[in-house]
Amino acid sequence: MRVLGIETSCDETGLGIYDTNQGLMAHALFSQVKIHQQYGGVVPELASRDHVRRILPLVKKIMIESDSKARDISGIAYTAGPGLIGALLVGAAVGSSLAMSWDIPSVGVHHMEGHLLAPMLEEEPPDFPFLALLVSGGHTLLVAVQGVGRYQILGESIDDAAGEAFDKTAKMLGLGYPGGPKLAKLAEQGDTTRFRFPRPMTLRPGLDFSFSGLKTFARTTWAKYGADEQTKADIARAFEDAVVDTMAIKCKRAMKQSGLKHLVIAGGVSANHALRVRLQTLVEQEGGRLFCPRLEFCTDNGAMIAYAGWCRMHDEGKKNTAFAVKARWSIESLQPVTS
C-alpha cells in the first residue's frame, strides 16, 4: 500500500508518500514564514490562500521524486484537525478530490497523532507502550500510548501551549516570528545564573502545565532590567531553562506514575536542543530510552501524515466518504487501530 499524505493545518504545506515495502519515499514542504513574518504571526486567510497555490505543484513534485504514477497510490491521507479551518479545508478538499478521481480511499488524520507517530519514520522506532510528550504551537500533551489510537492524556496545558509561550515571549523580546527557534538561539548566549524563573505547577501534584505566567515573568523582568542585548539573552535563557526544567519534572513524574520507561517527544518544540539533551539525561537515569523525530519532522510536515494515514487506511479508508475538518479534536477520542 502506498499512501499520499497532505498537511495543511497551519502555515506549512507538507506532502509525503509512505509505502508499506519501501517506507518513506518522498516528502516536500513549503513554509509560509515569509508571508506571515510582516504581521508577527499567522494570518489564517493568507495561510489558506497560499496552501491553494502550493499544494498541487508539491503533489506533482513528490510523485515525480518517488517515481509514482496515479495508479501506484492506494490511499490519500489529509490532516482533518485540529488546526485552522480554512487551511484544513484546502488539504481536505484536494485530498478527497484526488481520492475520488483516482477511485481510492481517503482518511482524515489527527494532526497530533501525526506528530506522535513521527518517530516511527526513524531507523530505530519505539515499541509500544511508551509515554509521549507532544509539544507544538497549539498543544502541550503528556500521553500514555498503548498502540495506534490507544491514547490516554495524563497531563496538558491549562493555558498557553509550550510553543505559543516561546513565540509570545520571543515577540515581547522583539525577536519576530516564528519566535521559538530564535529565542532558543539567543538563549545559547544567555547567563543561566542571572535570573531564575518559576517552574509552574511543579510544587503541587499532577501532570498539567501552565506556561502563560512565564511569559508575564519575562515581560516584568525585561521592564525592570531590560535595554541591552545581554539582558535579552539572559531572559531568553531563564525562560528556556524554566520550560525545559518544568517539562523534565513532569515527564519524570509521569514515568513514575505510569510505569512507562520509554519517552517519545514530538511537535515543533521537540526540535529544541536544550529540551532534547535534558530529557535524554532523564530517561537514561530512569533506565529507558528517548525517541525523537529527525529535526525536520519535529515541526509540521507531510511525511508524518502519510505515515499516520497508512496506519489507519485499512480500518477507516472505506468508510470515509465525505470530508469533515475540525478546529478542535481530542486525541483521546480516536479509534484504536485494529489491523
Ligand code: KG4
Ligand atoms: O508542530 P509545529 O510545527 O506546529 C504546530 O502544530 O503548532 O510547532 C510549531 C511551534 C512554534 O511555536 C515554534 O516556535 C516551536 O514549535 N519551535 C520551537 C523550536 N522550533 C520550533 N520552540 C523552541 N525551540 C525550538 N528550537
Ligand code: ZN
Ligand atoms: Zn504541528
